[in-house]
Amino acid sequence: MVQEVAILGVGMHPWGKWGRNFVEYGVKAAEDALKDAGIAWTDVQYVAGGDTIRNGYPGYVAGATFAQALGWNGARVSSSYGACASGTQAIEAARTRILAGLCDVALVVGADTTPKGFLAPNKGTRGDDPDWLRFRVLGATNTTYFGLYARRRMALYGATSEDFAQVKVKNAKHGLTNPYARYRKEVTAEEVLSSAMVANPLRLLDICATSDGGAALVLCSMEFARKHTANPVRIAAISTVTPVYPSNVIEMPNFSTDSAAAVPLPAIPFRDSIAHAAYEEAGIGPDEVNIAEVYDLSTALELDWYENIGLCPAGGAEKMLRDGDTTIGGRVPVNASGGLACFGEAVPAQAIAQVCELTWHLRGQAGARQVAGAKVGITANQGLFGHGSSVLVKR
Amino acid sequence: MKTRVPAVNGWLNIDPAHPRLIGTKCSNCGSVFFPRETTRCRNPRCGSSALVETELSPRGKLWSYTGAEYQPPEPYVPRTSPFQPFAIAAVELAAEKMVILGQVVEGVKVGDLKIGQEMELTLDTLLEDDETETITWKWKPVAAGSQA
Numbered sequence A: 001m002v003q004e005v006a007i008l009g010v011g012m013h014p015w016g017k018w019g020r021n022f023v024e025y026g027v028k029a030a031e032d033a034l035k036d037a038g039i040a041w042t043d044v045q046y047v048a049g050g051d052t053i054r055n056g057y058p059g060y061v062a063g064a065t066f067a068q069a070l071g072w073n074g075a076r077v078s079s080s081y082g083a084c085a086s087g088t089q090a091i092e093a094a095r096t097r098i099l100a101g102l103c104d105v106a107l108v109v110g111a112d113t114t115p116k117g118f119l120a121p122n123k124g125t126r127g128d129d130p131d132w133l134r135f136r137v138l139g140a141t142n143t144t145y146f147g148l149y150a151r152r153r154m155a156l157y158g159a160t161s162e163d164f165a166q167v168k169v170k171n172a173k174h175g176l177t178n179p180y181a182r183y184r185k186e187v188t189a190e191e192v193l194s195s196a197m198v199a200n201p202l203r204l205l206d207i208c209a210t211s212d213g214g215a216a217l218v219l220c221s222m223e224f225a226r227k228h229t230a231n232p233v234r235i236a237a238i239s240t241v242t243p244v245y246p247s248n249v250i251e252m253p254n255f256s257t258d259s260a261a262a263v264p265l266p267a268i269p270f271r272d273s274i275a276h277a278a279y280e281e282a283g284i285g286p287d288e289v290n291i292a293e294v295y296d297l298s299t300a301l302e303l304d305w306y307e308n309i310g311l312c313p314a315g316g317a318e319k320m321l322r323d324g325d326t327t328i329g330g331r332v333p334v335n336a337s338g339g340l341a342c343f344g345e346a347v348p349a350q351a352i353a354q355v356c357e358l359t360w361h362l363r364g365q366a367g368a369r370q371v372a373g374a375k376v377g378i379t380a381n382q383g384l385f386g387h388g389s390s391v392l393v394k395r
Numbered sequence B: 001m002k003t004r005v006p007a008v009n010g011w012l013n014i015d016p017a018h019p020r021l022i023g024t025k026c027s028n029c030g031s032v033f034f035p036r037e038t039t040r041c042r043n044p045r046c047g048s049s050a051l052v053e054t055e056l057s058p059r060g061k062l063w064s065y066t067g068a069e070y071q072p073p074e075p076y077v078p079r080t081s082p083f084q085p086f087a088i089a090a091v092e093l094a095a096e097k098m099v100i101l102g103q104v105v106e107g108v109k110v111g112d113l114k115i116g117q118e119m120e121l122t123l124d125t126l127l128e129d130d131e132t133e134t135i136t137w138k139w140k141p142v143a144a145g146s147q148a
Helices: A022-037 A062-070 A086-099 A130-138 A142-157 A161-175 A189-193 A222-226 A270-282 A299-308 A317-322 A339-343 A347-363
Strands: A005-016 A046-050 A076-080 A105-112 A197-199 A212-220 A233-239 A291-294 A376-383 A387-394 B003-006 B020-026 B051-055 B059-068 B086-093 B098-104 B118-128 B132-141
Touching: A005 A022, A005 A086, A005 A222, A005 A347, A022 A062, A022 A105, A022 A212, A022 A347, A046 A062, A046 A086, A046 A347, A062 A076, A062 A105, A076 A086, A086 A105, A086 A212, A086 A233, A086 A347, A086 A376, A086 A387, A105 A347, A130 B098, A142 A197, A142 A299, A142 B059, A142 B086, A161 A189, A161 A299, A161 A317, A161 A339, A197 B059, A212 A222, A212 A347, A233 A270, A233 A347, A270 A299, A270 A376, A270 A387, A291 A299, A291 A347, A299 A317, A339 A347, A347 A376, A347 A387, B059 B098
Parallel strands: A046 A076, A046 A105, A291 A376, B003 B132, B098 B132
Antiparallel strands: A005 A212, A005 A233, A105 A212, A233 A387, A376 A387, B020 B051, B059 B086, B059 B118, B086 B098, B118 B132
16 A cells, blocks of 8 residues: 545636637636645645647646746646546656655646547658558547447447447436536437447447546645645545556557467456556555546447446446446446546546546535545546556545 | 559558568567567567568458548548548457458448458558559458358
8 A cells, every 4th residue: 555645626627619728727727726725826836737739839848838827936847648648647746746755735737628520640741650650541530449449349248339328328417517517418328329420339429529628636745635624535546557568459549459479468458457556556446436437438438447447347337337336326426527428538637637526526525416425436547558547536 | 554652661562462461570589560560579578679570461350340430530531532431440360369450441331340250451552643552451351151
């Protein structure tokens, strides 16, 4: 078991398609997190930014960009990129600095402004960049990979399009009253099943949108936290694992899996290893988890995550869903926020937003979507190029 | 006659009589890489620099598949206007124990495919201009009864 850090404050800017500068969303989220923590910006000793690659230079140096926008206060700074896992990389940078005793209080911020439509590689011709090549040679978008996983799940476990649709129905219901969600509307299975086919078997309403949004956390040492609150939500573990060779699941943006011809497959596949590492670090088991926020880039992918984070054995996710286990009021609600289904993805903010959501539930502040009695929560996410991402929180 | 060039240099043999993906193999541990790895074997317990070119098996089993129903963004270049949807296959090669992506040949729709079926490598045009024809690989279902 490692030492814990406290989540003293959380804040978000509502997700949407606002079309404004990403810095604005980050600043708003940061202001809310500071206010929630009850500290001043000038008290912050370290700023960790999650990078966006779609907004020019300020996005690459996000930590400094937010620090400048809040008013230079001399804080140490870092900027992290790990694709969809960027937020967790930033949280981990702040946590390790606190645990090393190099600072008491840190601000983590991620925000993005995203263009409409498929996420595309950066401009220019780069014949040695696999992300460029997969679009050029294969016409493989991100949804291509989601489609491959979904079809595989159908073949292995008998998942149906109706099951996938029911994930969307559940998440749409969960997000109805979430003030930070972009889509707050009930969706029926029929609407999902009649929406346009995008990446067979996945339809438009099976796949998450891309959004603008911002999220922030104030993290601090347990000693610092005790001066402000008696019982803070704590980070018990963070996993930022990479795969172990040979990894046998085709991952964005790759053309192939590793070959297992010479080296046997690892005992724990990559997706399972992400949460596994967090559980090991915290000394907490999946049976103790009351609430989870997982990365539902597609409806089918949410089902994969149930198994990857140990909520059920492989092939058990459809039953969990059908039994209502993952609906609010069930055994372990998943994506009580409404998930990416209701948010759409704001890449560097998303993993931070997952932690904001869990924090509200563990404090009993989640309003109409509150998961009763939540004490332990886990997030799971994955960034392309092999970035595992999982945060375990408890109170 | 246009000049035929591979979609990516060194990735495939574009001889119509012998279409093959070209990877590399580690002479020390036997690990296979596609796309080609030329600097260091990625087996973390090996790390050898003795990587030699190797042709990959031209057949494998369909691991999964999907379809691109909407035109992908640049740098994808559509072959037709309007855009025609196409299928994408992930094929598992038995000897190499790896899965390799590729577009599925024109005329084969998502609904025609079944996980586990035998697929074989073939060549097709990716891009074309007045002088050059850029050749890529595609996966094609093996016709029932054909010889391996």
